[in-house]
Amino acid sequence: QQPVQSPQAVILREGEDAVINCSSSKALYSVHWYRQKHGEAPVFLMILLKGGEQKGHDKISASFNEKKQQSSLYLTASQLSYSGTYFCGTEQGFGNEKLTFGTGTRLTIIP
Amino acid sequence: NAGVTQTPKFRVLKTGQSMTLLCAQDMNHEYMYWYRQDPGMGLRLIHYSVGEGTTAKGEVPDGYNVSRLKKQNFLLGLESAAPSQTSVYFCASSYSLAGNYNEQFFGPGTRLTVL
Numbered sequence: 001q002q003p004v005q006s007p008q009a010v011i012l013r014e015g016e017d018a019v020i021n022c023s024s025s026k027a028l029y030s031v032h033w034y035r036q037k038h039g040e041a042p043v044f045l046m047i048l049l050k051g052g053e054q055k056g057h058d059k060i061s062a063s064f065n066e067k068k069q070q071s072s073l074y075l076t077a078s079q080l081s082y083s084g085t086y087f088c089g090t091e092q093g094f095g096n097e098k099l100t101f102g103t104g105t106r107l108t109i110i111p
Numbered sequence: 112n113a114g115v116t117q118t119p120k121f122r123v124l125k126t127g128q129s130m131t132l133l134c135a136q137d138m139n140h141e142y143m144y145w146y147r148q149d150p151g152m153g154l155r156l157i158h159y160s161v162g163e164g165t166t167a168k169g170e171v172p173d174g175y176n177v178s179r180l181k182k183q184n185f186l187l188g189l190e191s192a193a194p195s196q197t198s199v200y201f202c203a204s205s206y207s208l209a210g211n212y213n214e215q216f217f218g219p220g221t222r223l224t225v226l
Contacts, residue, residue, distance in 0.1 A: 002153065032213075034215075040219075041218060041220055042215075042217050044216070047214065087154060089154075089215075091213075097142070097161055097167070098159055098169060099215070100170070101146075101155070101156075102153055103151060103152060103153040104153050
C-alpha cells in the first residue's frame with residue numbers, strides 16, 4: 001500500500017519554509033526522499049533508517065518517527081531550485097528489497 | 112561513468128504490438144528496478160531484480176515481463192501493448208538494500224504511448 005503524502009501541492013515564496021509529510025499504515029524500516037524536476041528523473045535526497053538520527057542535506061532536513069510510522073521533510077529558506085515534486089519511498093522491514101513510493105508533493109517556489 | 116541509461120527515450124506503439132525497453136548500468140549494482148509513472152500516481156514498481164538471473168514481481172506486474180541475463184542489463188518487455196500501458200517508464204539501480212547503501216539511481220526515462 002502506498003504511503004500517503006501531504007500536502008499534495010504547495011506554493012511558496014522564495015525564503016519561506018515548508019514541511020512535507022509521509023505516512024504509512026505499516027511499520028517501516030527506512031524512508032527515502034527523492035526530488036523530481038519536471039521532465040527529469042527522480043534524484044535521491046536522503047535516507048532515514050529505523051533507530052537513526054535526523055538527517056540533513058544543505059537546508060533540507062528530515063525526521064523519522066518510527067512509532068507513528070511517518071516521516072517529515074523540512075525545507076528551510078526555500079530557494080527557486082527547490083521547485084519540483086518530492087516523493088517519499090518506504091521500505092517495510094530490513095531486506096524487503098524494494099521501496100513503495102508515495103504519490104508525491106508538488107512544490108512551487110516563486111520569486 | 113554513464114550511470115543508468117535507458118533506450119529508447121520515446122516510442123509510439125499500436126495496440127497489440129510488442130516491444131522491449133533496455134536499461135543498462137555501469138555502477139556494478141546488484142539491484143535493478145522498473146517503475147512506471149502516471150500523473151497523480153507517483154512511481155509504481157513493476158518488476159525488480161536482486162541479482163543476475165533473478166527477477167521478482169512488484170506492485171503492477173501484469174502485462175510485463177523482465178529478464179536479467181547480465182548484471183548490468185535489465186530488460187522490460189511488453190508482449191501485447193494496451194493503451195493502459197501508456198506511461199513514463201523509469202529504470203533504477205542500487206548497490207544493495209542494506210543500511211545506507213540503498214540509494215536508487217534513476218535512468219532518464221522512456222515515454223511510451225500506446226494508441
